[in-house]
Amino acid sequence: MSLPPATLEAAARVLRANDRGGWTVPARDLYPFQWNWDSALIALGWRRLDEARALQELASLLAAQWPCGMVPQIVFHRPDPRYFPGPEVWRTGRTPPTSGITQPPVLASCLARMVARARDRALVEAGARRLLPAIERWHRWFHEVRRDPATGLVVTVHPWETGMDDSPLWDEPLAHVPVPEGLRLERRDLVAVPADQRPRMAHYRRFLALVLCFRAWRWDQRRMAAQSPFRVADPTTHLLLLAAERDLEALARRLGVLDPEAIAARTARLEGAIRRHLQDPESGFIHAFDLAAGRRLAARAACAFLAFRAGLATDGLTRALMAWLAAVPFPLPTVHPADPGFERRRYWRGPVWPVLDRLVAWGLEGEPAARLAAVAAELIRRFGFREYHDPLDGHGLGGRDFSWTAALALDWLADG
Numbered sequence: 001m002s003l004p005p006a007t008l009e010a011a012a013r014v015l016r017a018n019d020r021g022g023w024t025v026p027a028r029d030l031y032p033f034q035w036n037w038d039s040a041l042i043a044l045g046w047r048r049l050d051e052a053r054a055l056q057e058l059a060s061l062l063a064a065q066w067p068c069g070m071v072p073q074i075v076f077h078r079p080d081p082r083y084f085p086g087p088e089v090w091r092t093g094r095t096p097p098t099s100g101i102t103q104p105p106v107l108a109s110c111l112a113r114m115v116a117r118a119r120d121r122a123l124v125e126a127g128a129r130r131l132l133p134a135i136e137r138w139h140r141w142f143h144e145v146r147r148d149p150a151t152g153l154v155v156t157v158h159p160w161e162t163g164m165d166d167s168p169l170w171d172e173p174l175a176h177v178p179v180p181e182g183l184r185l186e187r188r189d190l191v192a193v194p195a196d197q198r199p200r201m202a203h204y205r206r207f208l209a210l211v212l213c214f215r216a217w218r219w220d221q222r223r224m225a226a227q228s229p230f231r232v233a234d235p236t237t238h239l240l241l242l243a244a245e246r247d248l249e250a251l252a253r254r255l256g257v258l259d260p261e262a263i264a265a266r267t268a269r270l271e272g273a274i275r276r277h278l279q280d281p282e283s284g285f286i287h288a289f290d291l292a293a294g295r296r297l298a299a300r301a302a303c304a305f306l307a308f309r310a311g312l313a314t315d316g317l318t319r320a321l322m323a324w325l326a327a328v329p330f331p332l333p334t335v336h337p338a339d340p341g342f343e344r345r346r347y348w349r350g351p352v353w354p355v356l357d358r359l360v361a362w363g364l365e366g367e368p369a370a371r372l373a374a375v376a377a378e379l380i381r382r383f384g385f386r387e388y389h390d391p392l393d394g395h396g397l398g399g400r401d402f403s404w405t406a407a408l409a410l411d412w413l414a415d416g
């Protein structure tokens with residue numbers, strides 16, 4: 001189902017209004033800086049409007065890469081009082097200021113899509129050649145600096161690194177994070193969005209406690225990986241990294257750059273670790289793993305369906321996807337409505353996110369892919385470019401004029 005031209009023009013207007021000159025804010029009032037996986041997905045929208053601008057979006061993010069290889073979650077290009085915690089809290093000592101954690105790696109996959117669909121092939125391929133070494137260093141950082149020696153899995157040290165901050169996946173491991181006495185917390189997010197649509201205070205206190213802990217460790221990434229009070233293996237990070245590694249290897253072969261064999265070898269190791277530790281042998285479902293406790297977590301979330309894109313589909317997982325698609329009028333609910341943790345309006349605890357539908361559909365074909373596209377198109381037509389929606393009545397929630405929702409309209413829903 002494709003969107004009418006007027007909706008696509010409105011999507012382009014959202015990107016232009018959120019453009020800060022080479023980088024794009026996810027949402028004007030809520031997220032006034034550059035976010036990592038937002039930018040990569042936003043670049044796919046820019047690709048339809050201006051391929052040079054799309055490449056610039058990725059380049060401005062990679063320019064903030066740390067010497068160790070990490071590409072940060074947030075780049076604070078210029079001061080803005082509307083977001084907490086800002087650079088004065090993170091104090092990572094970087095120029096431009098950045099946060100000190102990362103986000104799910106989708107850059108390589110977005111760049112691969114830009115190359116595959118390029119209108120100006122010479123321009124986009126030249127851009128890809130320039131950007132790929134930095135992306136490869138970031139992937140290597142996941143394997144080296146963030147490798148859990150016991151399992152071979154990638155260590156995630158903060159729920160913000162998963163992009164799915166308050167998902168019930170993190171309730172159990174977060175409960176072990178100590179909160180310092182007298183912790184001072186500001187909820188500037190609640191100016192733009194009602195409190196029942198945002199993470200609870202109890203979650204936020206632990207989010208901030210982790211930031212302060214890592215700050216006291218001077219953002220020593222190896223220490224964070226080894227000793228963080230929150231150490232998990234996140235399905236989203238693993239499945240998107242696996243897909244991104246496959247895309248990176250294919251780009252390396254196509255453009256004759258990097259070392260595709262080395263990428264293939266580490267991809268095979270990552271796949272083995274995911275199959276051994278995250279994928280349930282009977283149901284095929286992909287779970288989170290609490291590395292601090294040494295066990296797979298029982299909680300289930302829709303990010304498991306990114307496994308289709310990562311090449312880990314099983315019959316059981318296909319049956320689960322069908323059940324989740326049928327569970328609500330507007331799938332995918334991020335948490336199944338039969339789950340006691342389900343909340344229809346609260347952030348990653350139930351609402352349908354068009355961006356997650358887009359990422360899941362990227363790995364699907366046929367009816368399920370068409371259904372997700374039809375849901376996203378209907379939500380956008382009825383409610384505009386929102387951050388997420390109530391999966392029972394479709395009502396728009398969270399941020400408005402959301403850049404990655406506008407981008408997916410242009411990149412995914414424009415062609416039908």
Ligand code: DGY
Nearest residue numbers: 073084160163165189
């Ligand atoms: C927030 O502040 O809500 C973000 O999700 C952090 O990336």
